[in-house]
Amino acid sequence: SNTEDLFGVEESLKELTQLADTAGLMVVGSTYQKLVSPNSRTYIGSGKVAEIKSAINALGVETVIFDDELSAGQLRNLEKAFGGEVRVCDRTALILDIFNQRAATHEAALQVALAQMEYQLPRLTKMWTHLERQAGGKVKGMGEKQIEVDKRILRTQIGVLKKELESVRKHRKQYRNQRLSVPVPVVSLVGYTNAGKSTLLNQLTGANVLAEDRLFATLDPTTRRVQTKNGKEFLLTDTVGFIQKLPTTVVAAFRATLEEISESSLLVHVVDISHPLAEQQIDAVDKVLSELDVSSIPRLMVWNKVDKVSNPESIKLEAEKRDDVVCISALSGEGVNEFCNAVQEKLKDSMVWVEALIP
Ligand code: GDP
Structure with missing residues (x-):
C-alpha cells in the first residue's frame, strides 16, 4: 500500500x-x-x-x-x-x-543479469535458512556458512559481469558505425506501458512478414519490417514500456534495454490518449528520453485508442492543430495508413537533414 x-x-x-x-x-x-x-x-x-x-x-x-x-x-x-x-x-x-x-542486445542482457544478481545478493538468506529448518536443526550453522559461500560466488560473478560490460561498451561504437550503413531506416516505438505499442506493431505487420526473407529472419521478435503502400519500407522496433516507481537498482538495466533507440532514425511516442493520466505518462516518458542521448532524433507522437475516448472528434481536432501528432486506433486499424505516411514524411525530413549536413 x-x-x-x-x-x-x-x-x-x-x-x-x-x-x-x-x-x-x-x-x-x-x-x-x-x-x-x-x-x-x-x-x-x-x-x-x-x-x-x-x-x-x-x-x-x-x-x-x-x-x-x-x-x-x-x-x-x-x-x-x-x-x-x-x-x-x-x-x-x-x-x-x-x-x-526483452533485452535485445548483448549489452542489455548483461546489464539485466547484473541487476538481477545485485537484487539477489541481500536476499540470499532465504533458501538456506529454509534448508536448515528442514534438517531439523541438526546442521545448525550450515546455512550460515553456505550463505557466505554463495555470497562470495555471487560477488565474483558480479565482478566478471561488470568487466564484460565494460568491454562490450568499448566495442559498441564500432558496431554502431556498421549498423548505420544498413539502408533500411529503423523506427523505434517508445511509450508508457500499456499504451498499445505491441498492438500497433502487430497491426502494421503480420501479413507483411515474409518467412523466406533472409535479411529480416534474424530480427528479434520485437522488430518487424513494415512496407508502406508506396513500396517504401522501414524497420519498426518495440521497446520495453516505461513504468512508474522504477527502483533505483533497475534504472541502469532499464536504460540498457533502451540504449538501442539512440541508433534509430525516428522515435514514435505512443500515448494512450484515453487514459486519465495520459499527460503525466507523456511527461514521465519525455523525462526518461531527455536523459538518454536521443535529442537529435526526430519524433512523432501517436495518440492511440481514439476508439475508446468519449470525445473523439475534439481529440482529433486537437491533434490536427498540432504538427507532430497522429490519431490512431491500433486495435481497429483506424488511422494506421495516416500513421505510415507521417512516418515516411518524418523519415524524408531526416534524410534531407542528413544530406544537408554532408557537403
Ligand atoms: P504496450 O504495453 O504498449 O505494448 O501495450 P499493448 O499493445 O500490449 O496494449 C495494451 C492493451 O491496450 C491491450 O489490452 C490492447 O488490446 C489495448 N489496446 C491497444 N491499442 C488499443 C486501441 O487502439 N484501442 C483500444 N480500445 N485498446 C487498445
Whole structure:
C-alpha cells in the first residue's frame, strides 16, 4: 500500500497487473490494505496473510506479487505462511523478469543479469535458512556458512559481469558505425506501458512478414519490417514500456534495454490518449528520453485508442492543430495508413537533414 502523488494505490496495482501480464502470468485477483506502516515480518497484517492464503488454496495460485520491494525476511516469512509451493516476489523482481525477456542486445542482457544478481545478493538468506529448518536443526550453522559461500560466488560473478560490460561498451561504437550503413531506416516505438505499442506493431505487420526473407529472419521478435503502400519500407522496433516507481537498482538495466533507440532514425511516442493520466505518462516518458542521448532524433507522437475516448472528434481536432501528432486506433486499424505516411514524411525530413549536413 504505497501511495504516490500521481498514481494512487489502485492505479499502481492496475499497472502491476499489466506488468504481470507482460511477463506472461495470468492474474486472478488483486488486493490491498491500508496500514500506518508495513508489517516488518510480513509486510501485510496477519489477517491479510490469512485472506490471501485462502485465496491461494481456492484458486490454485502459484505466484503472489507485492507492489513494493520486500526484504529477505519478509519474502521468507510470506513464503512460509503461504505454503511451500507458492512463489512470492515483488515489483522489482517482476520488472527484472520482463527486462530479462526483452533485452535485445548483448549489452542489455548483461546489464539485466547484473541487476538481477545485485537484487539477489541481500536476499540470499532465504533458501538456506529454509534448508536448515528442514534438517531439523541438526546442521545448525550450515546455512550460515553456505550463505557466505554463495555470497562470495555471487560477488565474483558480479565482478566478471561488470568487466564484460565494460568491454562490450568499448566495442559498441564500432558496431554502431556498421549498423548505420544498413539502408533500411529503423523506427523505434517508445511509450508508457500499456499504451498499445505491441498492438500497433502487430497491426502494421503480420501479413507483411515474409518467412523466406533472409535479411529480416534474424530480427528479434520485437522488430518487424513494415512496407508502406508506396513500396517504401522501414524497420519498426518495440521497446520495453516505461513504468512508474522504477527502483533505483533497475534504472541502469532499464536504460540498457533502451540504449538501442539512440541508433534509430525516428522515435514514435505512443500515448494512450484515453487514459486519465495520459499527460503525466507523456511527461514521465519525455523525462526518461531527455536523459538518454536521443535529442537529435526526430519524433512523432501517436495518440492511440481514439476508439475508446468519449470525445473523439475534439481529440482529433486537437491533434490536427498540432504538427507532430497522429490519431490512431491500433486495435481497429483506424488511422494506421495516416500513421505510415507521417512516418515516411518524418523519415524524408531526416534524410534531407542528413544530406544537408554532408557537403
Ligand atoms: P504496450 O504495453 O504498449 O505494448 O501495450 P499493448 O499493445 O500490449 O496494449 C495494451 C492493451 O491496450 C491491450 O489490452 C490492447 O488490446 C489495448 N489496446 C491497444 N491499442 C488499443 C486501441 O487502439 N484501442 C483500444 N480500445 N485498446 C487498445
